[in-house]
Amino acid sequence: MxxxxxxxxxxxxxxxxxxxxxxxxxxxxxxxxxxxxxxxxxxxxxxxxxxxxxxxxxxxxxxxxxxxxxxxxxxxxxxxxxxxxxNSAVAVGIDFGRRHLRVVLANLAYEVLAEESMSLPLGHRADVSISAAVEVLDRLLLEAGVRREDIVGVGAGIPGPIDHRSGTVVQGAILPEWVGFHILARLEDRLALPVFVDNDANLGALSEVTWGPHSGVGNLVFVKIGSGIGAGLILNGAPFYGHVGITGEIGHATIAEHGLVCRCGNRGCLETVASTTIMGELLGRGEPEPLGPDEIVRRARAGSAAALRVLDDAGLAVGRALAAVANLINPEVIVIGGPLADLGEQLLDPIRRGLLRHAVPVIGETTALTMSALGARAEVLGAAALVFQNADIAHHA
Amino acid sequence: MxxxxxxxxxxxxxxxxxxxxxxxxxxxxxxxxxxxxxxxxxxxxxxxxxxxxxxxxxxxxxxxxxxxxxxxxxxxxxxxxxxxxxNSAVAVGIDFGRRHLRVVLANLAYEVLAEESMSLPLGHRADVSISAAVEVLDRLLLEAGVRREDIVGVGAGIPGPIDHRSGTVVQGAILPEWVGFHILARLEDRLALPVFVDNDANLGALSEVTWGPHSGVGNLVFVKIGSGIGAGLILNGAPFYGHVGITGEIGHATIAEHGLVCRCGNRGCLETVASTTIMGELLGRGEPEPLGPDEIVRRARAGSAAALRVLDDAGLAVGRALAAVANLINPEVIVIGGPLADLGEQLLDPIRRGLLRHAVPVIGETTALTMSALGARAEVLGAAALVFQNADIAHHA
CATH class of the missing domain: 1.10.10.10 (Winged helix-like DNA-binding domain superfamily/Winged helix DNA-binding domain)
Incomplete structure (x- = not known):
């Protein structure tokens, strides 16, 4: 971070x-x-x-x-x-996605004062996102009647690991347009406000222990299953960032030794068998284009045998990777988020089977597994929480 | 713990x-x-x-x-x-092994005042170990001229995970004689001193950041490769215990989906391909009995092709499991300990290849991998350090 x-x-x-x-x-x-x-x-x-x-x-x-x-x-x-x-201290949360932008204003009582989300074209440049965010923020401030001087800071989430040492998105990230881009400096230039940046999965984890139902939980893992797969860690009550700031990279756990080549350069990573991208490709064979996450959810709900089988295989693989996570850090709760979260038990069930099959029994039995209740807002709410956790609330004015 | x-x-x-x-x-x-x-x-x-x-x-x-x-x-x-x-505050460290017992007296300056180790028969009862430890401790106090009232506490390490909730060794542990045994209460009864208990791999990690050369390191993983394989974690400068106290169980990472059945009840765990037990069995085929760790080390040093191949396969598997660990928690240093540590590069090399092959590149490149310099004393020295970290030094007398 x-x-x-x-x-x-x-x-x-x-x-x-x-x-x-x-x-x-x-x-x-x-x-x-x-x-x-x-x-x-x-x-x-x-x-x-x-x-x-x-x-x-x-x-x-x-x-x-x-x-x-x-x-x-x-x-x-x-x-x-x-x-x-x-309302004397307001945080701005921004969630930069591959195809979307989401901005929220939140107050100290963890109430949302205003929010807006918009679609952006796949592969858009980082500067396009930032300009759009600046515009949306101005609109939300007007709408909510919040003064600029009441903003204590801006939290921003991006779907890629950030190297602490350089403050830039690392190579091989899901957002190639952002690699090497110094998002913190660029946002501070444009906004003239204190900025805090983090990876989207880390923010998802933070949102679960601040906005979500898990506020008393000291050790929690948030897993985002999307076009990439990543985890955010809350350890001893605080986000955990490790040595250079790149943690929770469970998307690159080796699942199939001789499987597909992954964008990280390895083979058979979890992402190559369980991301929404690979699911969409598998289900879209013979169709004009790969399926998006919404269509995967729709078909699974309609009972499509192919969709259910693909979800089952993906869920088992995610569960197997999570067993290694649970064996290592013994979390109290694992929360699954991302665009498939609406599937509920249909996705949780195979993940749970994979977890129980591969975890040390006492760990499998004591780890709660649940879907995120925050849906697509988890990351942007976490970005706002990041501000309250890090900004100097008593001395911002 | x-x-x-x-x-x-x-x-x-x-x-x-x-x-x-x-x-x-x-x-x-x-x-x-x-x-x-x-x-x-x-x-x-x-x-x-x-x-x-x-x-x-x-x-x-x-x-x-x-x-x-x-x-x-x-x-x-x-x-x-x-x-x-x-010498006004002395810690006792005890390392309970499957076949050995080791006791050390250390002072606040992290100097060893006296130590003793002894062999015990495989499968001995927990009470036998404890009685032996009590005897050895009395002998060491006499030898070093340390008064009982200067002891601030006793740290004890055992080769098995301990469930915080019950304070007992969990089922499936490497020491079946200790399962369900309440070691803390039993030691306090016998010694009438404050006792602190932890898993051996956790103590190895603690010894590396207290006695060892890694005292400035905030995020470190210590891996013990022995008849079992386990890891101890130092995160943000302190031992990490998770939700119920069972962390670092990398010996049960699934490496071969349809491999051998493991004592934990799963299949193809790292322990079934890389423990000293399986190495000794593989190398001992056709010989009267399986090879012990010392003999594995001797043959590898003598250049035995079979020993080197078995070590290479085991090292690659350990490296693959460590890649998942590094991808998740991004440690600064991974230290390898246990009875094969004397092999140095002969074992480190395949572990490093496995780590680099399976880790996200930036993580593989930024994680230092090294052999423990503390050898067979890592656990017992960590047990003494555990006392200084937890006992009330200023108010013990």
């Missing part, structure tokens, strides 16, 4: 520092307030922080207009009730 | 708490002092802590007799020099 170059690393690189601790505690209080107003005493109880610490942080947040306070009584005693000025 | 039930979890579960922070800062100062005495100002500079924090912690450590101070001058000004009373 490129954003780590400027903010996450500062936080996690020196986790014992006083400033990192203060930021963490600020985030905790803001998170607690997203479920409703609370007195300072309640905040102390719910966060485990001392009342003195809570009181100091509330003051800082109040000065930044992030929270408002009002006198109240609690058990007959005078107290201070704190509530979030949710 | 069972120890997390009592200490690590308290630390990492609430990383923003004041007490967790104080403990982390204490550990930092102790670690800094292991490279020699320093003034309080130097400690502040080297740890990044404020001089007030350093001064408070030094006082606490002095009260606990962990450090001693003496007046000195620095740049003409009066200062306080702090040095470690290394």
């Amino acid at each position: 490129v954003s780590t170059l400027r903010s996450t690393m500062n936080g996690t690189g020196n986790p014992g520092s006083q400033s990192a601790l203060r930021k963490l505690n600020e985030q905790r209080i803001v998170e607690t307030l997203t479920s409703g107003p609370a007195t300072q005493a309640e905040l102390a109880r719910q966060t485990g922080l001392s009342t003195a610490t809570v009181s100091n942080i509330v003051k800082v947040l109040q000065d930044a207009n992030v929270v408002a306070t009002e006198p109240t009584t609690s058990s007959g005693r005078r107290a201070l009730r704190v509530r979030l000025n949710s | 069972v120890s997390t039930l009592r200490s690590t979890m308290n630390g990492t579960g609430n990383p923003g708490s004041q007490s967790a922070l104080r403990k982390l800062n204490e550990q930092r100062i102790v670690e800094t002092l292991t490279s020699g005495p320093a003034t309080q100002a130097e400690l502040a500079r080297q740890t990044g802590l404020s001089t007030a924090t350093v001064s408070n912690i030094v006082k606490v450590l002095q009260d606990a007799n962990v450090v001693a101070t003496e007046p000195t001058t620095s740049s003409g000004r009066r200062a306080l020099r702090v040095r470690l009373n290394s």
Whole structure:
């Protein structure tokens, strides 16, 4: 993740520092307030922080207009009730896809203020996406009545691994038009706002533990099955980026030693047997063109034997790759996302069989497997969450 | 890891708490002092802590007799020099093997004060190991002149995954005599000391970033190739345990879909093609009994074509499994340990070829692969390090 170059690393690189601790505690209080107003005493109880610490942080947040306070009584005693000025801090999420662009405005309470998505031609240049995103953002700000100075940052997701060291998309990515492109610098130039960039599968994982139903989960894997296959990891409660920022590349697990040649240069990778691209090609033989994901979903729902068989084979292969993932990092939950997520059990069932067949029994039995409830919005919501996790909320104005 | 039930979890579960922070800062100062005495100002500079924090912690450590101070001058000004009373806090490391027992006494400066190893019959009962460990420990304390009250804790490693929820070794482990056995409770009963238990591969990983040459490495994988194959993970600078405590089970990655049946109940697992057990069986055909690891090493060094071919096939399979590991978590370093580690390049070479063949190119190129420099002592030294990482050094007496 490129954003780590400027903010996450500062936080996690020196986790014992006083400033990192203060930021963490600020985030905790803001998170607690997203479920409703609370007195300072309640905040102390719910966060485990001392009342003195809570009181100091509330003051800082109040000065930044992030929270408002009002006198109240609690058990007959005078107290201070704190509530979030949710719209005082707004995050922009942008999801750059191969054929689409999606932009969302979200507030501190994790409410969507405005959103828009549009189609883009396959193979469009990176600059085309960025210009379109800038235009859409201006429109959404007007529509939602959000002032530019209330934006704390912009999160951007792209469907390709990003090398931390250079801040660019690596060779062999699903978006060849973006390879070597320094998306962070380009977006900051165009938007004049703090920008945080991440891979789409990492953002899907982040959305599941922020917007999604898995907010208490410390170890979660999000798998995006699309024209590429990638995973995002939440480990010990935080996105995990490894040594150079390229993690979750399960699409390139070897499934068939002498299988098809993959765009990464290897053979028989999971992507060559389970991506929506290969499924569409297999099902589209004899038809004018390969099937898109929507048509695969339609045929499977209509009970097409060929579609069900292709999904079964793909699901088993994904499950086998996920067994190796589960054996290694023992997640609590694996969430499946991407354009086939609407299939539900029709896709989950073969994935589950593959997982149970290949995982160490105790791991297979203790790993929950589920479809994403966020659908096509997972990545863009994760991009907005990335901003709240990394931007300096109390000091943006 | 069972120890997390009592200490690590308290630390990492609430990383923003004041007490967790104080403990982390204490550990930092102790670690800094292991490279020699320093003034309080130097400690502040080297740890990044404020001089007030350093001064408070030094006082606490002095009260606990962990450090001693003496007046000195620095740049003409009066200062306080702090040095470690290394032997005031001693850790016991115990490595329980299938056929061996190894015990070590180590001090805060990561110096070995005494150690002993012994052979045990294959298939011996867990209680036999524990009784032997208690006897050896008494002997070592006498030999090194260490008082029982200076022991801050006992770390124990066993070659099998431990389920956090029950604190017992899980079914299918390499040590069937230990399955379901509550090692932590039994050791605490016998020793009347704080005990921390972990899997042997996890301890190997910990030893590489504490005793070994990789102390600055945040993301490291230690692979033990023995009669079983397992990995230990250091992620973001700390041992990683996942949801129920069973991580790094790469020995059960499926390599040959229709291969041999594995003790875990699956087929074609890495262990069925690359453990020292299967190598010894393959090379021992027509001989009175299977070859042990030492004999495999001897024949490979003598240039036996069969031994070299078996090592080549095993190494390629290990490399292929490690490619999936590297693609997923992108470690900086992978260290190979276990009884074949003395082979060096003879084993590393095929592992490297397998890794490069199957990893995403940028990941294969950026992952360092090396043999462990700690040899057969990796696990027992990691067990001692586990104590210093988890025990309450400043308050043990």
